[in-house]
Amino acid sequence: MNEGVFYRIFVRRQAKVTVLKNLPKCCGVALIYLGINFAFVMLQLMIENQFETEIYSSSEITISVLPILIILLELFVMSPVTLGLLEFFMRLSDGKPVSVGDIFLWFGEGKRYIKSVLINFQFSFLVFAFTFLGLILPVAASVTFSYMGNTAALYVLVPIMFIIMAFVAARLLTYLPGLFFLAEDMEKKPWKCLMESRKMFKKRKWDLFLMVFGFLGWFFLVVLFGSVGSQMAFASYGYNVPVEITSIPLNVTVGAAIAAYLASALLLLFVIPYWVTSVAYYIRGVQNPGLFHNPAAEFYAKRKEDVNGSQDKNSDAGNDGEK
Numbered sequence: 001m002n003e004g005v006f007y008r009i010f011v012r013r014q015a016k017v018t019v020l021k022n023l024p025k026c027c028g029v030a031l032i033y034l035g036i037n038f039a040f041v042m043l044q045l046m047i048e049n050q051f052e053t054e055i056y057s058s059s060e061i062t063i064s065v066l067p068i069l070i071i072l073l074e075l076f077v078m079s080p081v082t083l084g085l086l087e088f089f090m091r092l093s094d095g096k097p098v099s100v101g102d103i104f105l106w107f108g109e110g111k112r113y114i115k116s117v118l119i120n121f122q123f124s125f126l127v128f129a130f131t132f133l134g135l136i137l138p139v140a141a142s143v144t145f146s147y148m149g150n151t152a153a154l155y156v157l158v159p160i161m162f163i164i165m166a167f168v169a170a171r172l173l174t175y176l177p178g179l180f181f182l183a184e185d186m187e188k189k190p191w192k193c194l195m196e197s198r199k200m201f202k203k204r205k206w207d208l209f210l211m212v213f214g215f216l217g218w219f220f221l222v223v224l225f226g227s228v229g230s231q232m233a234f235a236s237y238g239y240n241v242p243v244e245i246t247s248i249p250l251n252v253t254v255g256a257a258i259a260a261y262l263a264s265a266l267l268l269l270f271v272i273p274y275w276v277t278s279v280a281y282y283i284r285g286v287q288n289p290g291l292f293h294n295p296a297a298e299f300y301a302k303r304k305e306d307v308n309g310s311q312d313k314n315s316d317a318g319n320d321g322e323k
Contacts, residue, residue, distance in 0.1 A: 008211050011285065015278035018092060019270070026273035028100035029088050034268060036081055038261050040074045045253055079120035080106035080113050086183035086276065093280040112186050119182050119190035126175055126194070134168030135161070170209040174201040177208075177283050200286065211282050218271045222264045229263025230256040 019026050047066045084103035091098050106116045178197035182188055188196075201208050233256040 007285070008207075008214060008282070011211070011281045012214070012274075012278050015093075015274060015281050018281075019273045019277055022092060022098070023270075025098060025100055026092075026277075027269045029085060029103050030269045030272040031265075032100070032103050033081060033085050033272065034261070034265055036077065040070065040078070041257060041261070042254065043070050045257060075120060075124075076117055080104075080116040082120060083112075083116040083179070083183050086180050086280075089273065089276045089280045090180055090184050093277055093284055115182060115186060115190050119179060119193065122190055122194060123175060123179060127172060130168050130172045134164055166209075169213075170205045173208050173212055174198045174205050176212070176279075177201060180280060180283050204286065208282070212279065215271070215275050215278075218267070218275070222267045222271060225267055226260035226264035230260040233259035 044067070047070060081103060083106040087105060088098050088102045091102070106112045175194045175197050177200070178190075178194035181193040181197060182190055233252075236255075
């Protein structure tokens with residue numbers, strides 16, 4: 001183990017204690033966030049159902065535009081909600097008073113609202129750009145090898161793709177704290193926050209990567225709970241998914257989506273506050289190394305002193321022997 005591992009464990013422990021002390025407020029904020037997000041999932045399901053319905057064939061152009069409109073609407077609604085969520089947990093990590101209504105703070109002022117939309121658009125563009133650039137060469141190579149019939153090379157290419165994806169994700173995550181920076185200080189410019197974040201975490205990208213992806217186990221449980229909920233809903237309607245995934249009525253799909261959300265929300269109401277607060281504490285610790293009581297730093301500092309002290313003693317003993 002190294003100092004980074006100790007510190008991440010310490011940060012997560014601090015975050016868990018903070019969330020549990022403010023559990024009703026944390027769950028309330030997470031519930032609002034999940035509820036708004038769920039509304040957009042329902043809208044997308046409705047639109048997908050319209051695409052598959054022949055009744056709407058006369059308005060084909062209108063329907064084809066609807067997914068784009070929903071994406072834009074989601075950007076304009078979820079951006080301020082996301083910044084409000086981050087501000088709530090940044091203030092919570094600072095020990096400042098918070099309320100559930102803080103999640104709507106970024107709707108209240110035009111300047112705030114525009115910046116929230118702008119930084120989410122910029123971050124989304126970075127996600128797309130890094131993902132595209134990181135995968136275009138491996139995907140092109142895999143298609144080429146498949147076309148040439150050289151399937152054996154794919155066994156080597158797949159691990160390489162995962163390695164590239166890890167490097168891309170680690171580099172991309174250096175921009176993530178920029179969202180927290182803007183949530184902390186609305187006077188900053190969105191793009192400047194992202195660049196400041198990249199500069200600050202450039203040499204810490206792997207530590208931040210391990211910090212963020214250290215919650216994969218929790219999110220795997222969330223997915224598992226949601227999958228079980230949806231499977232139970234489909235089974236209650238008499239559908240055996242994924243064998244009979246085609247031509248499922250809208251009411252069955254909606255019922256399965258609601259069941260999945262309700263099942264996963266049992267964990268997400270805790271996991272979201274736990275994860276975001278942990279990242280907020282981690283960012284605070286990087287910004288101000290002496291801000292938190294860090295047992296890992298003390299442990300390594302003491303060990304260094306002990307090692308130096310023993311070396312000095314051995315050196316003095318050697319000098320006395322020579323005399």
